[in-house]
Amino acid sequence: MSEQTSKVNEYRRKFFGKAAATAAMVGLAPGVFLHTIARAKPADEPVSSEVRWGLLIDANKCADGCSECTKACNDENGLTGFGRPETDAQWIRKVTLKDKRTQHVTNLPLMCQHCANPPCVDVCPTGASFKRADGIVLVDKHICIGCRYCMMACPYKARSFVHETLTDQVPDVPRGKGTVESCTLCVHRVDRGDIPACVEACAASDNGAMLFGNLNDPNSDISKRLASEASTQIRGDLELDLGVRYQNI
């Protein structure tokens, strides 16, 4: 056997070895991956209106000076500012309230309230603003024409318009110049069975002011709390049936 032939055989052996390993990966990995997300909704199953995702926020537990939720939101969704506060996107913001008479100060995080009857969806000319069956209000970035009528209509100032060219977006979070965006309730996390980044960060900070869950499930923690404790909706007079409820404001 010549030296050349043995080299070729060596290459063949390496090639077959790698090919077998790749085949094993391709064959097995999805099974392993699927197994880990089996607890969440399968990706090919449509979202169901049997679920209504919601948040309960206790303003008394929202600490003055803490900004863990806004930081987590910015990191999760890749919201990097350009140092221009008037035009930079903010999907969640800390709001400070001071009672005009009593001077009592309250803090709370404010974001898209995921209305059951969202004015932004009503006014959107193309249907880019839409509500999923599970109550999450989103913007379809492919058919948003950037008219900003939804921003005029939103009672909560929850939406931002992308005022400049973006780079390095997070793969899970489509964003682009000239379209409108807002809190997605971390839909990409919720769909894999996780909780929104802000809620996770708030819990990690030990304040525990935010609770996420299924409003339609009477046995969920959020439903039990809502059933036993007083809560309110911001601008409840508009009767929009909000997905985000507040306590102690």
Add this chain to the structure above:
Amino acid sequence: MAKKLALRAIQGNSGGYYSLMAVLGALIALGLGAAYYMEHQGHHVTGMTNQIVWGMPHVFAVFLIVAASGALNVASISSVFNKSLYKPLAPLSGLLAAALLIGGLTILVLDLGRPDRLIVAMTYYNFKSIFAWNIFLYTGFLAIVVVYLWMMLEKRFNKHSSQVGFVAFVWRLILTTGTGSIFGFLVARQYYDAAIMAPLFILMSFAFGLAIFNIVVAVAYKGTQRPLGDVLVERLRKLLGIFVASVLFFAAIFHITNLYATEHHGVEGFILDGNNVYTGLFWVGFILFGSIIPLVLCLAPGFKKSLGAVLTASAMVIAGGLSQMYIIIIGGQAYPLELFPGKEVSSSFFDGVVNQYAPSLPEVALGLGGTALALFIVGFAVKVLGFLPESLANSEIDPHFGAGEAEGEEATGAASA
């Protein structure tokens, strides 16, 4: 029966004509450049922000769209209400209506975050949105006006022009209702969410449209040295006066109703008695220059048959109208959203504060560019097609005009308005 109409294209080879078209062309080029700059850089180069999401382009665009429907007044009065005196000018009225609408829509489209997705706006519809309805109302209006012009200009079809004119009349009332409802349907903001926005916009359209029409007629007739009689001037003067008074009436009702309800005292105080540009624009721009002075010029007997008075009043109505649009569109957004009644609110996202806005050069350039486009279309069309009567002399437009009947003409003039 009025004399047979002689519509003739203007020669359009004077230095004045070419200078006018060159200026308009330059403004259009500037507007397009501004649009490219805004789209390329993103809207952060404008004065618009996440707080003031609609800015100067929308002031111009809504003004032009509203004026477009009003510019059709003269044609409507002639076809629908059968006033023969206005008939010679009906084709120009239709042309101006279509041109103003095209100018306004061009601004609106070029200001979109994604103007390249115009095709999406034409193919995806959410029929609960008044915006989506407006897309049909605007394109439908253009189509109807084109047919209307065809009926008026083609002798064989003249007999159908009153029917088509009636459709155009009804359509433009619905169109302006739709435009007013863009603001009337906004439940969340203190200054909007009022049904009276729709009729207010209809009356605004009457006044703004006629004001622009008056100026276009005067420029066209003085520029081409064609006769323009004072019978028509006097009619246009009184008509404008009545429209201006109507706008004032609806605006007064709007504010008085708001002032009655305590929840609106904040925003009314902000607009009517604030330490800001909106209060100045309201009292000086809209009330004094846009309403009171034009009313005097249009209704006082001292200015009877004065073309100068009509033109001054028209220019002031346009200035007042732009002020009113600025107050409605920008002022309405500048006032903070009332999320927590009884609380002082602060945040990193400008909650609880009056939102600041300064119009930027590209926005103004885009607005002026759209306006110039509308006027350029008119200037071009009157040169290539016979839109303008050869003469608007008293004896041409009023069959009863004569030395003995000079007094009698006034009574019919008032009745037609």
